[in-house]
Amino acid sequence: MAEYRAYLTGVGGQGTLLATKILAEAAIHAGHNALASEVHGMAQRGGVVESTVLIGDIRSPIISDGEADVLLGFEPLETYRAMGKCSEDSVVISNDVPVMPFSVTIGKDEYPDVATLFGFIRKRVRQLNTLDARILALKAGAALSTNIVMIGALARSGVLPVPREAFEEIIRTKTKKRFVETNLKAFDLGFGTL
């Protein structure tokens, strides 16, 4: 059986951990073995949140440098920072809406030019897809659904052996009831962008 490694990165509060859980549950629902790994703790206070989902006959829950099949970036700077997890064979899907690091908001650092970051990535990986996940989430009804938009975009890329229906089933059964409708719409919008 083939193996797939997905690396997710974003900023505390963006819902990357729920996205991680949905992806792993959807893979299991589709009949695969899956593992996931999260970093808790200090990350909750606006820090970087990284997680992994491993599908297939893999036992290690960590992705070593260069070994991600797909990188799902919730924030452009964090997508770029995590490029060490990718190789020329990787597919990268990234939100293009920056979340300013604190050092930038207080004027100590400059946020890099997003187009330059993406330009660097595009030349080095198999495929880069970018989207404005925030706009699509707002269109679905809640900025908080940005993570589900990203999952929709991941589903559309077809990099992972998880069909659309599996994601939808998990969104229906494992996300909060009052958000299911918004989440399904967010998934749809993410799915339609690429």
Add this chain to the structure above:
Amino acid sequence: MHPLLTEETGKKLLLLGNEAIVRGALEAGLAFATTYPGTPSSEIADNFFQIAAESDLYFEYSTNEKVALETAAGAAVCGVRTMCSMKHVGLNVAADPLMTLAYVGVRGGLVIVVADDPSMFSSQNEQDSRIYAGLSNLPMLEPRSAEEAKEMTKEAFDLSEKLELPVLLRTTTRLSHYRGIVTTGALRSPKTNGDFQKDSSRFVTVPSVARVRHKVLLEQAEKAREMACRSSFNTIVGSGPWGIVTSGMANNYVEDAVRDLGIEDKVGFLRLGFTHPFPEDLAEKFIRSAEKILVVEELEPVMENALKVVAQSKGLATPIVGKGPETFSRLYEYEPGKVRDVIARFFGIDYTSCTPIDIKKNPEQARLPMRPPNLCAGCPHRSTYYAVNSVLKEKGVEAVFPTDIGCYTLGVLPPLQVADFLICMGSSVTSAAGISKVTGKKVIAFIGDSTFFHSGITGLINAVHNKHKFILVVLDNGTTAMTGHQPNPGMEITPPGWNKPSISIEAIVRSCGVEQVTVVNPVNLSKTKEAIRQAVASDELSVILAKAPCPLYERRMLGTKPKRKFFVGPECNTDCTECVDTLGCPAMYKNTSPGAETTVTIDEQLCIGCGMCIQICKKIRPKKI
């Protein structure tokens, strides 16, 4: 119903390692659980907290790990199945009861879960708790997967009762915080009532008893060693001239590496899960089967040294290699690629791994802004820190800031920078005494409410009694915020159904004998500054209790929403950015564009309306929402 209470057996759940431990404990008939929260162990107890509300399980957040273990020991000697969970440094706090509890033992199964944190994702050190198993002579189990975590937890209770000893179950951050598939077994209904059968010749460790009990412990440890040799968690897998010994999470990296390298038919594994007492006979058999042996274990060379002892005592010269400049480090968490590289090099296998993209080679982007965690918008700790900094600036006083463990440790970052010394829970109060005594400088120490209950009180009594002179600021946000808002004895906003009394920090501080005590709401800047001015002017020990609830906790418990937000008026066009520069509130940001004045904007999405900033600049104004 709590998902971990499902009666259905054979159900496949995707669980955190920590959740798997909880399920295992429930399948073993756990009746009594205690903890002090600490990453990466916290989810174990947080699940027990929820489960206790809908089952016969007794659970408590104890004031510290020593208290938690002694409370658990009391239940376990009465024959009740008990679990006590903590992070690695928590076991230092509980080390005193641990060492002698090993002498007296238990009657009901007692499993002590200790969660190590290689790489220090959220800890002050990366000590290896396996050494405590050697120090205490207690059995230790180390799961390699979520499924095994559940099974081992069940086995740990049986083992504990067979040996009448507490059993240590050790995880690492990766095991605790990864998700794997776990198959449910049958739940066992707990025996919640115990009986204390008196036996002073066993349970009262005066020297004459302790001398006897130490001998009993060593005898039990030898029985445990035999059990470890026969345990299904300790196996030799495969065979070949090359030997690899692993335990815990490292197992997974090794298995993936051996498969990636295609050397399955050349390698024999000694896979250990019941790691202490070291299964010497099994190890001897394994050493004899291999030409050379690589030991893969994170942190300290515990198994490596144990294997070398076996080899030496049996006169075996088989090379056994673990830590070393060409092999593995004693530092940090391992990862599969690193393990694969070392295995390939050690056994002389050609292997080229893929080439990662190197962003350091991008000349257009030499430096990236970092993204460290920060105190939240509206955090009352920021207000207290701001007030301290502004009073010291106003008085031209330089101070030393011993700090403590909690969200407020983030005060170390610019622009607040109010943290100078930190070693462990409670060290703010005590180190302040030493620093102030020998430097004669103004010393302002910070401690949170939960940390104060954990280990601040004895230090404060010491400071009063020995006439130490410093300022202690208790940052009381009414919850154990850093680890996920667990309850503590001082909280006033309580979870639904809570029926435990709240204990006043102010009353404790006064009863310790502190004469200068001021209680302030840190969000009220002028009163807070006045309290700090008085404390700075005084030459005595003083305590400022800065009391305001954690806004995240308040919102979670009470559903409170901000009634107002703040905005910066259009007259902010003078290049003044003092608010951002001194407060460091994440809701504020600078607008810079070439040729124009720098202005400040407040992000309405992030502002929670605490009203701190309005007290430092007249150009900031409220807006009802």
